[in-house]
Amino acid sequence: MRALLDIQDLKVHFHTRDGVVKAVDGVSLKVEAGQIAGIVGESGSGKSVTAYSLLGLIPMPPGRIEGGKALFQGTDLLRLGERELNTYRGRKISMIFQDPMTSLNPYLRVSTQLVEPLAIHEKLRGKPALHRAIEALEQVGIENAATRIHGYPHEFSGGMRQRVMIAMALITKPDLLIADEPTTALDVTVQKQVLDVIRELQRETGTAVIFITHDLAVVHEMCDTVSVLYAGRVVESAPAAELIRRPLHAYTRGLYRSNPSAHAKDEDLYSIPGLPPDLARLPGGCTFRPRNTLGVASLCLTERQPELIEHSPGHFVQNCPGCLAAHPSSAHA
Amino acid sequence: MGKPSINPDAEAGHSLWSDAWTRLRRNRAAMCGLAFLGFIILLCFIVPFFPALPDPAAQSLPNKNSGPSLSHWMGTDHLGRDLFSRILHGGRISILVGLITTTVSLTIGVAVGAMAGYLGGKVDAFLMRTVDVLYSLPFLIIVILFSALAKGYTNDFTDWLVDLTGLNRDAIAPFTSLIPLFVAIGALSWLNISRIVRASVQDLAGREFVEAAKSLGLSQQRILLRHIIPNAIGPIVVYATLTIPSVMLFEATLSFLGMGVQPPYSSWGILIKDGADRMLSNPLLLIFPSIFFILTLLSLNFLGDGLRDALDPKSAKD
Numbered sequence: 001m002r003a004l005l006d007i008q009d010l011k012v013h014f015h016t017r018d019g020v021v022k023a024v025d026g027v028s029l030k031v032e033a034g035q036i037a038g039i040v041g042e043s044g045s046g047k048s049v050t051a052y053s054l055l056g057l058i059p060m061p062p063g064r065i066e067g068g069k070a071l072f073q074g075t076d077l078l079r080l081g082e083r084e085l086n087t088y089r090g091r092k093i094s095m096i097f098q099d100p101m102t103s104l105n106p107y108l109r110v111s112t113q114l115v116e117p118l119a120i121h122e123k124l125r126g127k128p129a130l131h132r133a134i135e136a137l138e139q140v141g142i143e144n145a146a147t148r149i150h151g152y153p154h155e156f157s158g159g160m161r162q163r164v165m166i167a168m169a170l171i172t173k174p175d176l177l178i179a180d181e182p183t184t185a186l187d188v189t190v191q192k193q194v195l196d197v198i199r200e201l202q203r204e205t206g207t208a209v210i211f212i213t214h215d216l217a218v219v220h221e222m223c224d225t226v227s228v229l230y231a232g233r234v235v236e237s238a239p240a241a242e243l244i245r246r247p248l249h250a251y252t253r254g255l256y257r258s259n260p261s262a263h264a265k266d267e268d269l270y271s272i273p274g275l276p277p278d279l280a281r282l283p284g285g286c287t288f289r290p291r292n293t294l295g296v297a298s299l300c301l302t303e304r305q306p307e308l309i310e311h312s313p314g315h316f317v318q319n320c321p322g323c324l325a326a327h328p329s330s331a332h333a
Numbered sequence: 334m335g336k337p338s339i340n341p342d343a344e345a346g347h348s349l350w351s352d353a354w355t356r357l358r359r360n361r362a363a364m365c366g367l368a369f370l371g372f373i374i375l376l377c378f379i380v381p382f383f384p385a386l387p388d389p390a391a392q393s394l395p396n397k398n399s400g401p402s403l404s405h406w407m408g409t410d411h412l413g414r415d416l417f418s419r420i421l422h423g424g425r426i427s428i429l430v431g432l433i434t435t436t437v438s439l440t441i442g443v444a445v446g447a448m449a450g451y452l453g454g455k456v457d458a459f460l461m462r463t464v465d466v467l468y469s470l471p472f473l474i475i476v477i478l479f480s481a482l483a484k485g486y487t488n489d490f491t492d493w494l495v496d497l498t499g500l501n502r503d504a505i506a507p508f509t510s511l512i513p514l515f516v517a518i519g520a521l522s523w524l525n526i527s528r529i530v531r532a533s534v535q536d537l538a539g540r541e542f543v544e545a546a547k548s549l550g551l552s553q554q555r556i557l558l559r560h561i562i563p564n565a566i567g568p569i570v571v572y573a574t575l576t577i578p579s580v581m582l583f584e585a586t587l588s589f590l591g592m593g594v595q596p597p598y599s600s601w602g603i604l605i606k607d608g609a610d611r612m613l614s615n616p617l618l619l620i621f622p623s624i625f626f627i628l629t630l631l632s633l634n635f636l637g638d639g640l641r642d643a644l645d646p647k648s649a650k651d
Contacts, residue, residue, distance in 0.1 A: 055547075055548050057544060057547060057548060061454075082553075085550075086550040086551075086552060087550070088550070089547070089548055089549060089550035090548065090549035090550035090551075091550060094548065094549070095545070095548040097541050097544065097545055098541075099541055102540055102541040102542060103541040103542050103544070103545040104542055104545070105542045105546070105560050105564070106542075106564070106646060106647060107560075107563045107564050107566075107644075107645075107646060108559070108560075108563075116546075116549065116551065117549045117550065120549070120550055120551060120555075121550060152646040152647070154646065154647050165545070168545075168549070169549075
């Protein structure tokens with residue numbers, strides 16, 4: 001069966017004064033209909049740029065899509081003009097953003113903003129549209145939706161606003177929802193509720209989700225498959241259950257070791273040393289080599305870039321011998 | 334809200350402006366400003382039609398520089414003309430100049446600034462360099478040039494208007510002769526507004542809610558008109574309330590140079606200027622027109638302030 005979304009070798013570069021920043025440099029991933037696909041990585045690993053490029057939200061210039069395809073139901077989204085993209089945006093693909101405090105227009109009532117996608121994509125207006133909007137708010141668990149819908153965004157708390165965003169994104173029943181770190185800006189107590197809302201609605205509507213996060217714990221709660229991004233490339237990609245059982249790449253192992261919830265009380269929490277590389281001056285070869293302390297850095301590729309290979313069925317990993325090797329002193333890991 | 338409506342834009346517009354009106358009504362200073370402004374406008378536009386009001390151009394040298402009396406409420410000037418009548422007649426022209434030129438400059442300024450700020454790139458560079466060039470030219474000379482060029486068209490326009498409506502040529506002449514002035518000042522005073530609007534639009538265009546609007550499939554036009562410009566309304570309104578008085582005073586300068594209002598017609602700017610020249614012999618000639626001018630500007634400022642607050646949903650105290 002054809003995947004709902006098939007990103008092949010996507011390259012998005014930013015041409016800045018400091019040189020060409022290779023924010024996304026050959027990302028491939030697939031999203032099956034009705035599944036939740038996680039994208040994990042540090043800040044600047046290219047998670048959000050990947051998602052933004054699907055909807056044509058990369059500012060150009062300085063951004064430029066240098067290559068690759070993003071086949072959505074067989075159509076390459078990267079080749080679409082603004083007008084054609086607008087028939088996908090908000091109708092077949094919707095997005096929720098990181099910071100719910102700023103992603104609603106402070107000058108318009110929530111009701112006005114909620115019915116906007118309906119007016120554009122379904123030509124639904126007036127009372128029927130308002131009813132749909134109230135329904136959508138009820139679905140995301142907002143009480144007294146019929147009165148609250150007439151409020152302004154500043155009358156809602158952060159968690160409530162993110163619910164409003166989710167309602168707005170799903171009101172047209174899209175086939176794909178892109179969630180760009182939807183809980184990062186929220187209180188921990190609210191995070192769980194918002195995640196539950198997303199998962200519940202996903203099950204109900206069968207919408208596929210691209211879930212972008214840097215929180216591995218969240219990934220395992222939410223996702224069916226996970227792609228780990230580092231320096232604009234996929235270093236490892238596998239079904240979520242497989243990845244937690246058998247992380248192969250040194251970076252993925254590092255991410256798990258540095259996760260407080262999965263670590264034993266008596267040992268020090270691991271942290272990956274150093275900083276993500278400067279994307280304008282990427283070293284040749286394996287980009288993770290300078291920070292590789294869980295593998296054998298001396299074995300890392302220096303001449304050519306490692307490639308993604310299928311290590312076992314469904315489990316892809318970059319074939320860099322240094323990153324795949326186990327560290328000599330941590331044979332038990 | 335709640336009523337089924339055919340046009341969602343109308344519904345949204347209704348909510349933004351009607352909410353603003355509700356909030357404005359709670360602002361006492363703004364409402365006083367609005368009421369006084371309305372009063373002045375009524376006074377200037379209706380009272381001159383009463384025959385009891387003396388002809389503002391009728392001279393009477395024996396009566397010159399007389400103080401306030403029952404027949405001349407605010408006294409007379411150095412030619413014995415009734416000051417009250419002259420203030421009301423002049424107010425018509427001053428208010429028209431203030432409102433019309435400000436509207437013209439707001440329209441151009443917001444359009445140019447919003448396009449430059451939102452589209453960016455080459456459009457931005459072109460529009461902003463145009464603004465820079467216009468900035469560097471002496472304002473007065475351009476206005477004079479403009480009015481000279483427009484004068485011929487104005488006479489044609491007046492003829493056409495007289496033919497069309499059958500109005501008395503003399504009655505509309507003081508206003509139609511001002512058209513070149515409106516156009517000239519309006520066409521040049523938008524420079525500042527366009528820069529202010531461009532800056533706020535640039536800031537707003539990078540906000541997440543604009544990104545969100547884009548991701549929902551809204552057209553650029555809709556994003557600009559419904560999501561960006563309303564958010565930039567604060568600085569626009571404030572700047573507009575500052576533009577109105579400066580335009581009124583500028584009209585006085587131009588009239589002094591013979592480009593604007595011609596005698597026997599008058600305006601507040603001209604009355605204040607004349608009054609200032611005769612301040613020592615008859616200070617009332619300066620004081621009375623100034624009171625009208627200052628009160629109008631004050632009420633405009635209160636109104637503008639209140640309007641800015643009222644248009645911002647976050648300032649609602651409920």
